Amino acid sequence: MTGAPTVADAEVSRSLRAAGLRVTAPRLAIMAWLAEHPHSTADAIGVGVRERLGSVSTQAIYDVLGVCTAAGMLRRIEPAGHPARFERRVGDNHHHLVCRGCGHTDDADCAVGTRPCLTPSDHHGFAVDEAEVVFWGLCPSCLTAGEPAHRTTNHEEARQ
Amino acid sequence: MTGAPTVADAEVSRSLRAAGLRVTAPRLAIMAWLAEHPHSTADAIGVGVRERLGSVSTQAIYDVLGVCTAAGMLRRIEPAGHPARFERRVGDNHHHLVCRGCGHTDDADCAVGTRPCLTPSDHHGFAVDEAEVVFWGLCPSCLTAGEPAHRTTNHEEARQ
C-alpha cells in the first residue's frame, strides 16, 4: 500500500527482467495494484497507481498493460459493452462472471472438467486456439439493489 | 436484392407488428440484409442498406438494430476488439467462431449437447442468465494468407 518495495515487487521485477523488460515504478505499481484489485479497468488502475506514485500518464498505463499482456504476465478481459479489464491470473483457462449492471467481474472455474467447450462441433475451417466463456448475470449488489444503482464507472472497483 | 417486397418481408412485418413496432423501409431492408449476410457490423449493414434504399442515416441503423435486439428479433455479438455484429438467429444458444485477424464471425453449435457451460462451479452469488462462448482463432482466408492481410474494416463482410 505504501510506496516501499515489497517481496511481491521483487517477484514482479524478476518476471519483467525474464521477459526482457525494464523494471520501472509504473510497472511495479500497476502489477501491485492488480494483485490487490484483479479485474480492474485501465481507468481504475490509473486512479490507483496515481495514488501511489503521484502522476502517471494514461498512455503509460495502456503501454504497461499492453506490454505485460503481450509478455503473458497479464490477461485482458473485454466484456461486451464494458471497458477492458485486466488480471494477473494467467496460464489456466478459467472463465468469468460479468455483471450486466455494474460490469463487476469475478473468476469462475469451468464447470465441466477441463476446457469443456474447446472443441466446437463444426469449426468451419477455423484454427481455434482459445475458447472464451463469459457468464452474464447480476452481481449480488445489483441483485439486492433491484436496479443497477451504482452505474458509476468503477468506484466500487477501486475499493473492492 | 431489388427493392420489391418479398415473402420474407411479410414475415418480418408480422414480427415487427407483433412486437408493437412500426413497419418501415429501413427496418425491412436491415432485416433482409441480415438474412443474407449474418454477422454483419453496423457499418456493413449501413453500406448494404444504402445500396437498396438510397440513403439511410447511421442513426437509423443503430436505432433499428437496438430496437430489434431489444424485441428479441436480433442478437448482438460483440467480440473483444471488434465492432458489434448482428444476426437473426436467435432463440437457440449457439456460439461463435471469431477470427483474430479479420474479425470474421461464424456460427458454432456447442460441442457438449445443450448449454454445457451454463453452470459455473462457483457463481460468487451472481444470478447467471446466460453463458456466452467465443472460440478465438484464425479463419480459413487469414490462415492461408499467413498474415491477416485484409484488415480493412469489413470489405469482405459486405460481400461475404
Place this chain on the structure above:
DNA sequence: CTGCTTGACTTGACTCATTCCAGATAGTGC
C-alpha cells in the same frame, strides 16, 4: 562512478464505434 544507448514515459492530437439531441417525416388507428 560516469556516460551512453535504447526502452519507457509524457503530452497532445486523433480515430472509431456508438450515443445524444432537436427537429422533420411518415406509419397507423380512427
Place this chain on the structure above:
DNA sequence: GCACTATCTGGAATGAGTCAAGTCAAGCAG
C-alpha cells in the same frame, strides 16, 4: 383523410483506446 407520435435525419458529442514525436531514465560498458 387526419392526427398522433414513433421513427428517421443531420450534426455534434462521448468514451475507450491508439498514434506520433519528443523527453527521460534503467541498466550496461568502460
